[in-house]
Amino acid sequence: MPYVERNAAGDIVAVSATEDAIHRHLVDAEDPQLRVFLHKLSATPGLAETDLHMVRVLEDLIDLLVERAVIRFTDLPPAAQEKLSARRSARVSMRSLHLLDDADGQVVL
Template identity: 50%
Template structure:
């Protein structure tokens, strides 16, 4: 059994494994409304995964532009420089632990 919060239209807008003030209604996990909510979440995960892959493409594009001297790293805003350096650092530390070379998944 799960506990749900319903919106004004009666559609499930949130699910919890425990009852609380926000999730007053009890529902079966196989309930059509609960299943619809879960499927909607799965769709947003697909979009998020696509966004992460696009971020990697943009990072590679920035690296290529820098490599070809079309832009300088310092031309980027400070916040962008910091984010790129953090991701490069995470990727470098991850690849040092990676036993299978060429397995370049999204961080």
């Protein structure tokens, strides 16, 4: 059964599988308010979809800043360096298989 956070009007504004300081109210999984909240989430264009595009924008921005010597790659935190290197390697591998279009990085089927 999920735990929810409610606003001052009593509307559900967040859901969690576990109880914590914010998600204190236990509700039935079939609760009508919970169903409405979850439906709104699925009907709204998800942040995850736009996040995928933003990741590529940030990668390109970082590459540009490094290329123009505004920052050094080693200025980035080690975790960021590892993630960027892994994504760069994955893109190179996909290009070598001709699965990516060079123009925009889209997968070619």
